[in-house]
Amino acid sequence: MQLSKLLQELDSLLAPHKVKDFSPNGLQVEGKDTVSKIITGVTASQALIDVAIEKNADAILVHHGYFWKGEAYPITGMKKRRIGALIKNDISLIGYHLPIDVxxxxxxxxxxxxxxxxxxxxxxxxxxxxxxxxxxxxxxxxxxxxxxxxxxxxxxxxxxxxxxxxxxxxxxxxxxxxxxxxxxxxxxxxxxxxxxxxxxxxxxxxxxxxxxxxxxxxxxxxERYGVKAVGEYLAEKFDLDVEFIDIDNPV
Incomplete structure (x- = not known):
């Protein structure tokens, strides 16, 4: 499936234009043009990225992505390592925050x-x-x-x-x-x-x-269940390989 078509489908499904959010919804880091394997998860942590790399994923779909309002702009430290791993492995990061809540x-x-x-x-x-x-x-x-x-x-x-x-x-x-x-x-x-x-x-x-x-x-x-459900919807409609990974978090 073309990345552009996947994004169009998600925007149509989740209607991000209807909510005023704290981070950009949709494509946050661009990877390869074609998507066949998607990892879904709650947060785009390094642990989730590592699993996506291990499983040769083309894209990651999350509820908590990057570039939140009020955070520091420089791409250094933890942010550099995360984004660097995505770019090095040509993996797209797609995030929808409030649209997945509502x-x-x-x-x-x-x-x-x-x-x-x-x-x-x-x-x-x-x-x-x-x-x-x-x-x-x-x-x-x-x-x-x-x-x-x-x-x-x-x-x-x-x-x-x-x-x-x-x-x-x-x-x-x-x-x-x-x-x-x-x-x-x-x-x-x-x-x-x-x-x-x-x-x-x-x-x-x-x-x-x-x-x-x-x-x-x-x-x-x-908040484990919304992004998982969206992934299951994509898998069924487009016959994509979608896998939800639950990176445990006690908070």
Whole structure:
């Protein structure tokens, strides 16, 4: 498959023009013109690049790529080693950040909901389309302890839990990754619980003072599934060799 055609397909599928992001979406480092083997992963770490080289991949597709707003411009040190390895081995790096979070069927929020038996209802922010955080309800109401056990079982990650309500959870809002800042918006709508990847110091106070159960299940653990789903979509539609590599990260 031509690299240009692959990029056109991904842009059509993920619609990066619809979201204001913190990094460029699409091709970040250009490799060979033809793509037959793709490695997918959460972050374009050196470990993922090394696997791609070992497996003779033509391209890497990730959720967390390079060139984030506010980072230093010089290509030195770790950045030089990563980009140098891609260029030396003629491997393209393709990254989609928020577009992979918000895709209605293949995105991180959508896939996490499937795994945890959550029914999607609407975006959490009525003034944002698409909304980065979303809301819905558990298919079966659970206590905070039962829901935490389910998260640990399904994601293989023990979540940080702040249980304050003492009642079963019915309604829930969620945002994968570093979405802890949306807890106040969820609380303002009277939602029972909020689920994300990370927690900040003030998040716990927000949960306690606004009576909303809070769960942080890990940035990496909540964002493994979107890029994997996008890769599986490409493999099925274009008969490409696509392999998801999970480089473990405890955060």
């Amino acid at each position: 895709h209605p069927t293949l995105g991180n929020n959508a896939k996490l909901a499937e795994l945890l038996d959550i029914e999607y209802e609407a975006g959490l922010d009525p003034y944002s389309d698409p909304s980065i955080a979303v809301k819905g309800r558990l298919k079966t109401p659970l206590s905070a302890e039962e829901f935490a056990d389910k998260i640990e079982r399904v994601l293989n990650r023990k979540p940080l839990v702040e249980s304050v309500r003492g009642k079963n959870i019915e309604t829930i809002a969620w945002c994968t990754g570093g979405g802890q800042g949306y807890i106040d918006l969820a609380a303002s709508q009277g939602i029972d619980a909020y689920l994300t990847g990370e927690a900040s110091e003030q998040t716990i106070h927000s949960a306690r003072e606004q009576s909303i159960d809070f769960f942080a299940a890990g940035h990496h653990a909540t």
